Amino acid sequence: MTHPSSITWVHIGDLHMDEANDWQSRNRLAAIVAEINAHIGDAADFVYLPGDNANHATAEQYRVIADTLASLRLPYRVIPGDHDFELGDLAHYDAAFAEANRPEVEVIAGHRCIFLDIVSAGAGGPDFRLTMHHRNRLLEELARAEAERQTPVVFMHAYPGDLAADGEDIARIFADARVAFVDTGHTHYNELLNDGRVVYGATRSTGEIEEGGGKPGFSIVTLHGRVPSWRFKKTGSDWPFVQIVAPADIRLVTRPAEATQVPRPGEVEIVAKLFGGTTQPVLLSVDDGIAQPMLAVSGTALWSLRITLDAGLHRVAASVGTDRDMVEILVRGEADIPRRGVPIAPGRDLHSIGAWPEHGIAGTQLGPNKNGKHW
Template sequence: MQNTTYDPTIIHAWLAAPVRQQRFNSRPLHLVQPKQFRHDPSPPGYLESDASWSPQWVHTLVRRVLSGLTIPTHIIPGDHDFKPRSLDAYHRALSADRLPKAATINGHRCLFLDIVSAGAGGPDFQIGAEQTQWLEHELVQAEHNRFPVAVFMHAYPGDLREDSHEIGNLFARHRVAFVDTGHTHYNELLNDGTTIYAATRSTGQIEEGPVGFSIVTLDRGVASWRFKPLETGWPFVMITSPADYRLIIDPQSSSQVIHRPFQIRAKIWGSIAPGSVVWHGDDGIEHPMSPVADEPCV
């Protein structure tokens, strides 16, 4: 982490993580992630299944893929899972938890919602009175405990057939940090000034490029989002603070908007620990970064 004294309103920062390519050669690989920060605080996926596929076959395929993961997995249903007008096969095949459910993960309260089973199928998304009451209780408790909140649901609140404004206002009132969705079949980001909403495109969507997945980070109130195509290599580098200027929700926060001096934080995923990590701004001068205590690379 390195302090700086840049003057431009928008700062372009790049992060490079050199690692050894043990399988191919000994030359270092530099992965670069461009990111834009605002300096002046003044106002400025899910599975897509074809109807001809049996739900049992699709869920078996998903279970086989998930079995290779070593990280905890949380699953939420989409409208394609509800095509039989029941989630029984979904729960049976994937051993998925019944929703809603809540989990505290690294000081963040994560809420997982079911917006399909209360509806009539297809895009008839409904959250229901009982789940709405549960959600409001969880948000009140999280706010009391000072836990940032991330919500996981299949579609945006605006896609709900009923109470869409009520749910959106509930998220805003309790300052939910991030709402992660799917359904749209496209990568999307929305900043309503209080909450960041994101959608990750379907694995079958070919208009935006190769298949992949998204990674979201919440770092001291800063939300970041990146899409990683499966065909790209590792490590995967993600600047987690300061915020990309398009995702700022608190212009007064020093972790979101650059105030001199400032600190850059990043996360690196990969099986090989980088020998060194540096960042540089528009002047091209490299600044070394150091590991954060008790927050190792994954």
């Protein structure tokens, strides 16, 4: 069976690196780097840092970040947040990270990754805006993705709904270009949005955490072709770790007419990705039925199994060792494909999917820009 190209990245949330708390984020980052090196390896393509890297944008804070990342075996990609722009420019940020680590665009496995700066056009703080350069470049890269039949993915510090200007225009540009996923920082909490056209993700801050008892971790994001999957992992929790990557969970469906997102009744291929070594097979169960072993896809970290599913909503679980992932997959015939209207207020967090405990989302929005304390 031929599978679509997959891209996977590890998202380490806003570091807010600061000596004022005895470099707490340094220790947390070092622990995450050690786990990635030991267990993820080349099952991921890169590590992503979504901005607010240095809490006060000082050269010393950036030095500590760069030194801690030096042992990371995967490449990393970084974008700026408002804290990186605290001094009114990105000079220390640019000096700390080589250009290879802060590209504007990169194509990986048929996915065009577009990295945006939404801070340096503003007046500082959360005055998020796109420069004309970045807006024009965004349009150019999305056009290239369409011309070359690539899946576009966007990385930016905050949701379009957080932009001080043109937020709805940007979100509609994403929707019209069929952007598969937009990965952000800024919230300090885990969250997924689905505005009916585009899925947006945000991952718990590494340096300033209120949700989850203050425990740090990271998310793993995979696009299997155009199908998004997202799951959070607490630092120090057990390995191996498994993630169902196709078909889409019903919460993340944006293209209901596509059988990769809403499969048709009959034989359906379930695909999972395994992170961490094990001699055990990945086991698959449907609607709490008897678990069956999945088959490893040679030369990849993927496992798959073809099963028969009737029309309706099904609970599909993949497990290995002590870990278990569970998604809900909607199966519909061609006469009953779900309908979608024109998106209203796209790119805003009113489209949050809410709590999803199995994937590490509390749904409480405990961050300084919403329901959290001020750090």
